[in-house]
Amino acid sequence: MTDRKVNGEQLALMFREGAAVLGANVKKVDALNVFPVPDGDTGTNMNLTITSGVREVDQKERHHAGNVAKTFSKGLLMGARGNSGVILSQLFRGFSKSVEKKETLTVDDLQKALQEGVDTAYKAVMKPVEGTILTVAKDAADTETGHNSGSPAGWMEEVYKNAESSLQKTPELLQVLKEVGVVDSGGQGLVYIYQGMMQSLYGITSQQDKANNPSMDELVKVEHHQNAQSHLSSEEIEYGYCTELMVKLNKENGAGQSFDENAFKQEIARWGDSLLVVSDDDLVKVHIHAEYPGEVLSKAQRHGSLLHVKIDNMREQYEALHKDRQEENPGAKEADTPAGAPFAPFGFVTIAAGEGVQALFRGLGAQEVVAGGQTMNPSTEDILNAVTKVEAETIFILPNNGNIVMSAEQAAEVSGKHVRVIPSKTIPQGLSAMFAFSEDASPDDNDKKMKQALSEVTSGQITYAVRETKMGGLHINKGDYMGIVEKDIATAGPELETVTINLLHELLNKESDIVTLIRGEGGTEAVEEAVSSFVEETYPDVELEIHDGGQPLYSYIIAVE
Structure with missing residues (x-):
């Protein structure tokens, strides 16, 4: 890109490519989470957050850069998940406010926007911690504007390089990162986003398999999660049939070579909401909530043959769920x-x-x-x-x-x-x-x-390690059970019963009155009998309660009061 200004279309592409590069590296970011727990999700949260922003931009006009930034910010704000997603949304909230009245953006505009984003994000965090995504964003925003002859591409390359340099220093700022031997996961996610934004300005569009972006299953899960939270009654469901289909593109007549995903989206969008389309050279996967699913199938068939069709009546599903909840x-x-x-x-x-x-x-x-x-x-x-x-x-x-x-x-x-x-x-x-x-x-x-x-209750959790690591003087093998007190891993080992008892040793004392076990996936009666015996023999004045929680991944949640 040789232009000295970034217009709305180019800014939209920067955001889209930032999302694409992050999407291609989600698993790498997730793997950087300090705790080896099975819910390390920084990359996933950032990916779903930025995808929400890009989807919002794709549905609006993209001529005015300020409007594009505002639309992107709104999508990030509403789609933000987890602390990393919220901080990302705040970075671009400040960015958006800085450029909201500008039709095109110079390097100076971009630098001021990144800086306002950093200021907004720092204000949003009650106790900012250095060595995190905040530090990486701050160091990147400090990139000077005078050494690139006003070229947005050249300046964005320096932003990316400075972000990467800052990321590599995060272990020196956070001891826990140094101990585990990783860089900050949120900072790494931001570096990938800046990498994509830089590449777009050089005319490099992501060729990664779209499956590396949020998968159809992940996006459908998000849509259904939102849908379940957004309706008061079955009558309020405007589009009653969850429709999923897979189309094998018909190459014999050339359609497979000329399939236009955006045009296809516009073609079927009028038949429903919660539309998701994922395509490659041969296949198109579609998810939509429609009132007349037959119309969607008919439109899709024009592009090829139907390989898979799944239609669920969401009103019936809602009524069944509502009935179950009333019985509970x-x-x-x-x-x-x-x-x-x-x-x-x-x-x-x-x-x-x-x-x-x-x-x-x-x-x-x-x-x-x-x-x-x-x-x-x-x-x-x-x-x-x-x-x-x-x-x-x-x-x-x-x-x-x-x-x-x-x-x-x-x-x-x-x-x-x-x-x-x-x-x-x-x-x-x-x-x-x-x-x-x-x-x-x-x-x-x-x-x-x-x-x-x-502050009047102490929390403990039992889960398992997804990788081998060393933390707090403990050597933890992949698959070991871990006993966590608040944020610290207190004990670990291969036997659930032993780890649970050891965790109770850490949690209970002479001042304790009640200990509550909430059983999740993997909890057993044998462990609970052992816990009951331990409490009765060691802390006879402590009352023990056991509830079936059904929570995933965590065999037990423990409360001590």
């Missing part, structure tokens, strides 16, 4: 607010994975439980949709995961309601906060009591 919580229907009735004084939105854990929160009064947690961080939009459904004067959000707190805060900020985030970082903290809530207290008093309750 029979009082829920009576508790619904009648039309025209005054709002309840308080409401709750909480995030949890596992039917049993979700039932615990509903039993304590949560009106909306967003499905998510370790394995699937909900987006800002998911949480916002849940907040929208709660008819209460003051709404409390309990994230129950440190990687969801920022998304919750972002949802609260844009909700337009009186929303308070109680920054629970574990399931035990969330439950403790809800127990501390009082209907008779004021919003301020409840806020204070619930936040105080977070």
Whole structure:
């Protein structure tokens, strides 16, 4: 690119190629997570976040650079998942504000936009930590503009190089990175994004297999997750049939060589929503929520032969799910607010994975439980949709995961309601906060009591290692069980029972009153019998409770009060 200015189309391509390069390296970024737990998802969260932004841009006009940046920022904001995704959205939120009135962008404009993005992101983080994505973004934004003759491509190359250099220094700034021998995962994700943005300005478009970007299965999972959170009743589902199909492109008449994915999207978009299209030289995969799926199939057949078709009635699925929930919580229907009735004084939105854990929160009064947690961080939009459904004067959000707190805060900020985030970082903290809530207290008093309750419970978790590593003086083999206290790995070994007992040794003391085990996937009666014997013999005054949580990946969640 020899132009001295970046127009809207070029900026859109920069964002798209940034997403493409990150998408091709998601697994590498995920593998950099410090903890060897099975839910290391920095790359996945950043990928889904930036994909949301690109999808928003692809649906709007792309002539005005400021409008493109604004649209991209909106998509990132609503699609942000996890702390890394929220920080990424804040980087481009500041970028967008800086250029919102500019039709084209000079190098100086781009540099100021990156700097405003850094300022916005730092303000969004309560306690910024150096050696993270923030440091990489800050160092990249410091790239001078005077050495490239005003060339956006040349300057963006320097931005990329400075970001890479900063990334390699992150282990010197964060001891835990140095101990494990990795660079910061969020910073690495940002470097990939800048690499793609640079390549686009040099006319290099990504040729990676599109399967390296979010897979159709991943994107469909996200769409269904959002859909499940966005409807109050089956009647509100405008497009009732989840339609998935695979088309083998018909090369005999040349269609396979000239298939235009964007034109195809426009052709079938009018038949529904939640449209996803993934194509390569031979195949097209389609997902859409449509009211008349036959029309979609007919349009698709014009391009080739149908290899696979799957159609589900979402209204029937919703009714079945709603019926199951009513049976689990029979009082829920009576508790619904009648039309025209005054709002309840308080409401709750909480995030949890596992039917049993979700039932615990509903039993304590949560009106909306967003499905998510370790394995699937909900987006800002998911949480916002849940907040929208709660008819209460003051709404409390309990994230129950440190990687969801920022998304919750972002949802609260844009909700337009009186929303308070109680920054629970574990399931035990969330439950403790809800127990501390009082209907008779004021919003301020409840806020204070619930936040105080977070520190009155100690949280433990049992999961398994996805790779071999050394942390905190422990040698951990791949597949070992790990006992985690708050954020630290306290014990590890090949036997679930031994690790669970060792973790209880770390958690319990003479001041303990109650220990609660929440059983997840992999939990066994044998382990629970051993725990019961251990507690009875070692801490006879401590009460033991066991609940079936059904949470994935974590054999046990443990709360000690």
